[in-house]
Amino acid sequence: MPSLTALRNLEPEQIQSLVDRAAELKKAHNTGKIEKVERQATVGLLFFEDSTRTRISFEQAAAFLGHRYVNFSQSGSSLSKGESLKDTIITLSNSGLDIMVIRHRCAGTPLVAERYFSGPIISAGDGQHEHPTQGLGDALTILERKGGIDGLKVAIVGDVKHSRVARSDAWCLSKLGAEIRFVGPRTLMPGTTPKLPGKIFYDLASGIEGADVVICLRLQKERMNEGLLASTRQYSKLYQINRNSIKHAADDVLIMHPGPLNRGIELDDWAADGPQSAIAAQVENKVFVCMAAIEWALGRAPIRRKAKVKAS
Numbered sequence: 396m397p398s399l400t401a402l403r404n405l406e407p408e409q410i411q412s413l414v415d416r417a418a419e420l421k422k423a424h425n426t427g428k429i430e431k432v433e434r435q436a437t438v439g440l441l442f443f444e445d446s447t448r449t450r451i452s453f454e455q456a457a458a459f460l461g462h463r464y465v466n467f468s469q470s471g472s473s474l475s476k477g478e479s480l481k482d483t484i485i486t487l488s489n490s491g492l493d494i495m496v497i498r499h500r501c502a503g504t505p506l507v508a509e510r511y512f513s514g515p516i517i518s519a520g521d522g523q524h525e526h527p528t529q530g531l532g533d534a535l536t537i538l539e540r541k542g543g544i545d546g547l548k549v550a551i552v553g554d555v556k557h558s559r560v561a562r563s564d565a566w567c568l569s570k571l572g573a574e575i576r577f578v579g580p581r582t583l584m585p586g587t588t589p590k591l592p593g594k595i596f597y598d599l600a601s602g603i604e605g606a607d608v609v610i611c612l613r614l615q616k617e618r619m620n621e622g623l624l625a626s627t628r629q630y631s632k633l634y635q636i637n638r639n640s641i642k643h644a645a646d647d648v649l650i651m652h653p654g655p656l657n658r659g660i661e662l663d664d665w666a667a668d669g670p671q672s673a674i675a676a677q678v679e680n681k682v683f684v685c686m687a688a689i690e691w692a693l694g695r696a697p698i699r700r701k702a703k704v705k706a707s
């Protein structure tokens with residue numbers, strides 16, 4: 396059974412099939428035609444880092460499919476007594492989970508967990524690596540609002556360097572045929588640009604020129620301490636998406652943001668709540684891509700998993 400830890404590793408057909416299945420599940424849910432699974436699985440939601448949207452989406456997704464879910468949070472767990480990540484994963488593996496959904500602040504944690512758990516793993520965001528269900532949900536949202544993705548100009552604006560959303564969105568949307576532009580200050584762009592599928596722009600006006608979709612990234616305020624930006628005010632002046640700056644994009648541009656938002660910094664109230672915003676749809680669609688991801692990873696007849704026995 397396949398894990399889902401990065402969109403970079405998937406073929407375009409696999410991404411398309413996950414997005415299409417999410418759209419089918421949404422339609423079935425909205426018309427009361429969701430079929431519950433025949434064999435109920437236990438989905439472990441292991442959130443070592445805070446989350447609102449992704450955690451709730453996976454809880455809803457598991458419940459809508461007819462699975463059970465159990466929550467694990469870093470706070471209140473034995474990690475606070477010094478238990479290691481490895482021992483935590485082994486312990487949870489022996490707790491009757493069929494699948495693990497993992498969010499962690501360190502890139503690669505889902506791959507570490509694969510060493511100790513024999514079932515499928517879905518990444519719910521790992522460090523600066525990837526956030527696959529965000530990428531899939533954003534693809535579904537664009538597909539619904541634009542009717543297709545192939546040939547669209549998509550500008551991803553902000554802190555690309557530290558953003559797992561930027562990576563998953565870029566891999567996902569480029570594999571589906573979109574042209575990707577990364578827009579932001581030089582200090583917030585990755586040093587290894589050839590590894591990402593898109594062109595870099597340091598100037599907002601030229602970066603979003605004619606864009607069909609503008610995806611704003613959260614400015615990670617903790618980066619202020621690293622001296623990468625002079626100030627949030629300066630950032631907003633140069634890169635905020637608002638009624639004025641968006642004029643450079645296409646007239647029917649779609650404005651997106653994965654959340655959580657820093658209103659007044661990455662975008663203003665008009666951009667966040669106005670007619671061109673797709674932020675509410677992004678949240679709604681995440682539930683259905685999480686359903687598609689769970690179904691894809693588990694298949695239709697989940698088998699009870701045991702921990703892998705590993706000496707190291």
Ligand code: CP
Nearest residue numbers: 446447448449653654
């Ligand atoms: N976009 C996103 O991952 O939001 P959460 O951190 O609230 O899950």
